[in-house]
Amino acid sequence: MSKFDLVVIGTGPGGYVCAIRAAQLGMKVAVVEKRATHGGTCLNVGCIPSKALLHASEAYADAADHFGDMGIKVKPELDLAAMLAFKDEGVKDNVDGVAYLLNKNKVDHFHGTGRILGTGKVEVTFINGEKQVVEGKAVVIATGSEVAHIPGIEVDEKRIVSSTGALSLPEVPKRMVVIGGGYIGLELGSVWSRLGSNVTVVEMLNTITPGLDGEVAKQLQRILQKQGLTFKLGAKVTKVDTKGKTVKLTIELASGGKAEELTCDVVLVSIGRVPNTEGLGLADIGVELTRGRVVVDGNFQTNVAGIYAIGDVIDGPMLAHKAEEEGVAVAEILAGQAGHVNYEVIPSVVYTAPEVASVGRTEEQLKDEGVSYKVGKFPFTANGRAKVNRTTDGFVKILSDETTDRVLGVHIIGPDAGTMIAEAAVLMEFGGSTEDLARTCHAHPTLNEAIKEAALAVDKRPIHM
Amino acid sequence: MATEIRVPALGESVVEATVGQWFKEVGDAVAVDEPLVELETDKVTVEVPAPVSGVLSDITVNPGDTVEVGAVLGAIADGDGKSAAPATKTKPAKPAPATTKAEAPAPLPDVELKALEREPYIREEIEPDAMPPSPAARKLLAETGLAPGDIAGSGRRGQVLKGDVIAGTAKALLTRKKAPKPAPAPRAPVAQSDEKREERVRMTRLRQTIAKRLKEAQDNAAMLTTFNDVDMSAILKIRKEYREAFEKRHGVKLGFMGFFVKACVHALKEIPAVNAEIDGQDIVYKNYYHVGVAVGTERGLVVPVVRNADELSLAEIEEQIADFGARARDGKLGLEEMQGGTFTISNGGIYGSMLSTPILNAPQSGILGMHRIEERPVVRDGQIVARPMMYLALSYDHRMVDGKEAVTFLVNVKESLENPARLVLDL
Numbered sequence: 005m006s007k008f009d010l011v012v013i014g015t016g017p018g019g020y021v022c023a024i025r026a027a028q029l030g031m032k033v034a035v036v037e038k039r040a041t042h043g044g045t046c047l048n049v050g051c052i053p054s055k056a057l058l059h060a061s062e063a064y065a066d067a068a069d070h071f072g073d074m075g076i077k078v079k080p081e082l083d084l085a086a087m088l089a090f091k092d093e094g095v096k097d098n099v100d101g102v103a104y105l106l107n108k109n110k111v112d113h114f115h116g117t118g119r120i121l122g123t124g125k126v127e128v129t130f131i132n133g134e135k136q137v138v139e140g141k142a143v144v145i146a147t148g149s150e151v152a153h154i155p156g157i158e159v160d161e162k163r164i165v166s167s168t169g170a171l172s173l174p175e176v177p178k179r180m181v182v183i184g185g186g187y188i189g190l191e192l193g194s195v196w197s198r199l200g201s202n203v204t205v206v207e208m209l210n211t212i213t214p215g216l217d218g219e220v221a222k223q224l225q226r227i228l229q230k231q232g233l234t235f236k237l238g239a240k241v242t243k244v245d246t247k248g249k250t251v252k253l254t255i256e257l258a259s260g261g262k263a264e265e266l267t268c269d270v271v272l273v274s275i276g277r278v279p280n281t282e283g284l285g286l287a288d289i290g291v292e293l294t295r296g297r298v299v300v301d302g303n304f305q306t307n308v309a310g311i312y313a314i315g316d317v318i319d320g321p322m323l324a325h326k327a328e329e330e331g332v333a334v335a336e337i338l339a340g341q342a343g344h345v346n347y348e349v350i351p352s353v354v355y356t357a358p359e360v361a362s363v364g365r366t367e368e369q370l371k372d373e374g375v376s377y378k379v380g381k382f383p384f385t386a387n388g389r390a391k392v393n394r395t396t397d398g399f400v401k402i403l404s405d406e407t408t409d410r411v412l413g414v415h416i417i418g419p420d421a422g423t424m425i426a427e428a429a430v431l432m433e434f435g436g437s438t439e440d441l442a443r444t445c446h447a448h449p450t451l452n453e454a455i456k457e458a459a460l461a462v463d464k465r466p467i468h469m
Numbered sequence: 470m471a472t473e474i475r476v477p478a479l480g481e482s483v484v485e486a487t488v489g490q491w492f493k494e495v496g497d498a499v500a501v502d503e504p505l506v507e508l509e510t511d512k513v514t515v516e517v518p519a520p521v522s523g524v525l526s527d528i529t530v531n532p533g534d535t536v537e538v539g540a541v542l543g544a545i546a547d548g549d550g551k552s553a554a555p556a557t558k559t560k561p562a563k564p565a566p567a568t569t570k571a572e573a574p575a576p577l578p579d580v581e582l583k584a585l586e587r588e589p590y591i592r593e594e595i596e597p598d599a600m601p602p603s604p605a606a607r608k609l610l611a612e613t614g615l616a617p618g619d620i621a622g623s624g625r626r627g628q629v630l631k632g633d634v635i636a637g638t639a640k641a642l643l644t645r646k647k648a649p650k651p652a653p654a655p656r657a658p659v660a661q662s663d664e665k666r667e668e669r670v671r672m673t674r675l676r677q678t679i680a681k682r683l684k685e686a687q688d689n690a691a692m693l694t695t696f697n698d699v700d701m702s703a704i705l706k707i708r709k710e711y712r713e714a715f716e717k718r719h720g721v722k723l724g725f726m727g728f729f730v731k732a733c734v735h736a737l738k739e740i741p742a743v744n745a746e747i748d749g750q751d752i753v754y755k756n757y758y759h760v761g762v763a764v765g766t767e768r769g770l771v772v773p774v775v776r777n778a779d780e781l782s783l784a785e786i787e788e789q790i791a792d793f794g795a796r797a798r799d800g801k802l803g804l805e806e807m808q809g810g811t812f813t814i815s816n817g818g819i820y821g822s823m824l825s826t827p828i829l830n831a832p833q834s835g836i837l838g839m840h841r842i843e844e845r846p847v848v849r850d851g852q853i854v855a856r857p858m859m860y861l862a863l864s865y866d867h868r869m870v871d872g873k874e875a876v877t878f879l880v881n882v883k884e885s886l887e888n889p890a891r892l893v894l895d896l
Contacts, residue, residue, distance in 0.1 A: 342611035346604070374472070435601040440625060 008034045010338065011126050011140035013118040013284070016044020018315030018327030019146030020102050025335035027109035034138050035111055036118035036128050041099040042106065044148050046324045049168040052098050054191055055355060056091035057171065061198040062357050073394065082199060088172060114138060119285040120145075123310040127285075142310050142338055145298060146331065147284060149277040149316035154183065157244050163251055163270055164244065167192060170272045176200050177269035181253055183241050185212035187354040189274035190228065194356050196270075197232055204234040204266060206241055206255060213354060217366040217401065217415040224360055224417055227397050231357075236264075244271065279317040304334040312338075326350050349432045353422035358398045361425035364413035364432055367403060376406035380438060380462030382454050384418045386469050389449040395419040400458035402428075402438055409437035409462070414455070424452055438462040471544040472521045476536050479510050479804060486510040487674050488534045488542070493525045499545060506542060509674050513771075513807070514800040517542065524548045602629035609634040675769045686831040691867040694826040694838075695875045699883045701842050701857040704728050707889060719784035725839075726762060726790050727783040729814055731892050732885035733837055734758045734779045737812060740878040742870045743835035743863075744811050752869050761810035761830060762790055764797040765820075771797050772830060774810040814839065824860045834869050837882065838862035 009031035012019045020042055023033045041048060064087075067080040106113060114136070116128040126138045151166040153159060161169035170192045176199045182189040185207030197203040205212070212228075212235065213221050225235060236255060242263070243254035253266045279296050291306045291313075292299045298306055298313040305312050312334050315327030329345045336343030354360040370377045383399040384390035398418030404411050414428035431441055441459035446452050453468075460466045479486060489507030493499055504516035505525065519525075526546035530536055602610060602617050606629045610617060613634070620637040622629035659667065672680070686692070708723050715723040737744040741754045758779045761772040773793040775786055796802050813830040816839040827838040838861065845858040861882065865875045885891050 342608050344608065344611070372471075433604045434624075434628065436625075 008140040014146035017324035022331030042102040179268035359421035361421035382458035736881035761813040
């Protein structure tokens with residue numbers, strides 16, 4: 005039996021970051037991980053592998069469609085097995101990196117399934133069935149989330165796949181149906197579309213990527229349609245027939261009318277994710293949940309003293325970086341510091357091409373809240389760098405308080421939006437105004453100049469428009 | 470579209486309140502300005518009115534919760550309440566740290582992690598239109614217990630930056646915080662048989678504030694009390710003679726307080742040190758006379774202030790005090806009505822007190838204690854006679870008020886009361 009200051013269950017971005025930060029603060033830390041590798045969904049079957057495939061498939065599509073324009077004559081040939089290997093190597097590098105960091109910070113790891121017996125006690129069941137109780141003064145639940153399923157549609161990870169299966173399809177399906185028009189469906193749909201699949205996205209709501217600024221979501225849909233994706237919005241899959249050689253889906257429109265049938269080779273179910281709390285023993289020790297999520301107070305403590313939770317298992321957006329912030333905050337809180345997460349400034353990115361990134365509130369939210377705001381917009385068609393690169397799809401949109409000019413939301417659809425959004429997040433953490441942004445010198449020629457111009461546009465004085 | 474119900478500004482120096490009764494339930498129709506919920510602050514109970522008409526769609530705080538100014542209490546949705554389906558009463562998903570610790574389960578006996586020993590840090594709420602401190606500065610501020618206003622910001626538009634907090638902490642801590650207070654010693658154990666017969670009651674916010682203020686006054690001022698007695702014959706005679714005429718003319722009873730307020734203002738004008746306060750190296754003499762009148766209520770003592778008492782007639786003073794008394798009992802006094810006093814009168818006589826030493830109402834420099842009126846033998850012209858007598862007590866801050874001044878003040882009050890003509894003639 006070992007005695008730790010902190011036991012973290014789960015080594016996804018929330019858990020491993022929490023463990024490292026706690027170790028930095030002088031705590032003796034143990035992690036419990038049921039996978040053979042660290043990094044959780046994000047590194048193993050989520051953000052990281054999907055980015056490898058997005059990068060590779062975009063390069064493939066560029067080589068086919070755009071290299072010629074730049075005077076590079078190539079006829080790309082796809083070796084899917086090699087591309088998947090490229091992805092797997094990238095994943096391995098990353099998960100090994102986490103193991104290295106945990107070792108470097110002298111964090112003990114237990115590879116097995118954790119179950120909380122009570123305050124300060126976690127029972128680990130190893131793969132061989134042996135059990136060991138790990139004791140810690142505080143326990144952090146960082147078990148993340150798993151793919152949500154549609155009742156009646158069974159995922160076999162061959163023809164009916166979740167995001168996990170969609171990262172390792174052995175061949176490019178001729179036709180693919182993506183159920184769910186959220187960011188995961190659009191990213192993986194884009195991957196297989198670029199590699200030659202005919203992709204149809206079926207979404208129950210009337211918009212893709214619900215939660216994004218409406219204008220941005222519309223523009224994204226237009227661009228993806230131009231790239232060859234088909235959208236069926238306000239539509240529901242009512243039946244999936246896998247008996248034949250191809251999969252047959254029955255689709256009904258919310259607006260009524262005749263049911264439609266779609267035929268495809270692979271169906272990707274990407275309707276969202278659900279918190280992973282099964283088998284943790286939470287009910288036995290009385291940890292409170294609402295709608296499947298662990299309830300925590302402002303210090304991330306559950307209703308049971310000494311048991312904390314962070315990341316996808318608690319309220320808020322299911323994002324790796326949100327979990328990381330919470331991991332750092334809870335470690336600092338345990339060390340007696342004022343750890344805190346500013347939920348107003350959590351960026352989110354859709355890694356399609358172009359990327360979509362946003363931070364803060366959308367125009368729809370501001371309208372709902374009755375906030376008086378100003379808008380500034382700037383299209384990449386007027387940005388010099390985007391022009392020469394011929395990546396002019398998209399725009400930057402900035403929303404600021406009408407009176408104080410404080411930036412309330414920034415939404416970018418365009419090349420490298422995910423990287424550019426950081427500038428806006430820093431500004432917002434400091435409570436900056438659009439004028440602060442407009443008066444900050446931006447290097448030329450860069451894509452970021454579009455952000456500065458959008459800030460100027462709030463004051464109706466963009467230079468390049 | 471829902472409109473949030475927020476904690477309104479509660480007056481100077483009041484940052485939080487305890488949630489009282491909700492008058493409406495989720496699903497009820499509400500009209501604009503209709504009271505929705507009670508908030509108990511340090512000083513008064515305020516009712517939060519509906520900001521708009523509609524249907525109460527959400528209640529996010531429960532009675533007993535502590536809320537800060539600006540915090541969300543609930544929401545009002547559009548509609549008339551008939552068709553709207555009542556939303557379920559939700560608990561706040563992420564309540565402010567201050568509210569969540571109230572019923573935290575007992576910490577582990579063997580845990581040494583600091584977080585489990587201490588109350589969570591409270592991050593100062595930043596006005597939405599104010600320039601917030603930088604992220605690192607905000608964390609430092611929370612950890613040092615300072616407010617953004619304590620530090621001069623050097624960033625754009627006066628923003629408080631990390632360096633400002635580091636530079637300002639030492640200085641600000643000297644003025645704001647003394648050495649960290651040792652935790653109060655736990656109560657000595659009580660025999661089990663006795664413990665069963667004890668009752669444990671959480672102090673109300675008003676009681677906690679009273680306790681804190683009184684102790685602060687004792688800790689800060691060099692407080693002592695001087696006594697005198699006053700023959701109330703003249704005042705009683707006037708009251709007896711003019712009671713009916715006065716009430717008929719002014720619609721308010723002729724009490725004692727009006728005379729005392731007048732007498733005190735008269736004496737304060739003579740001895741300005743009793744109407745002063747210390748500010749750092751300076752003494753501030755206030756050449757205005759806002760006299761606080763302590764009123765006992767069921768919930769504790771409150772001190773509404775008769776403003777510019779020197780400019781008011783006796784009837785006007787009586788009228789205000791009667792109004793204060795009635796509203797104090799209902800907890801309806803406004804916060805601003807209890808702020809800004811320069812001198813205080815406390816009447817323990819109504820409860821039968823013979824003699825007492827009142828505690829200063831900081832930062833004021835004087836407080837007059839009134840006591841019961843009693844027929845006592847006194848010597849007048851060589852004869853022992855019975856006269857209606859009252860003991861007077863003046864507690865004062867010896868840092869600004871000299872003994873001679875204090876005694877002179879009290880003698881002046883005594884003389885005015887014994888010869889009310891002096892008040893009329895301004896002698």
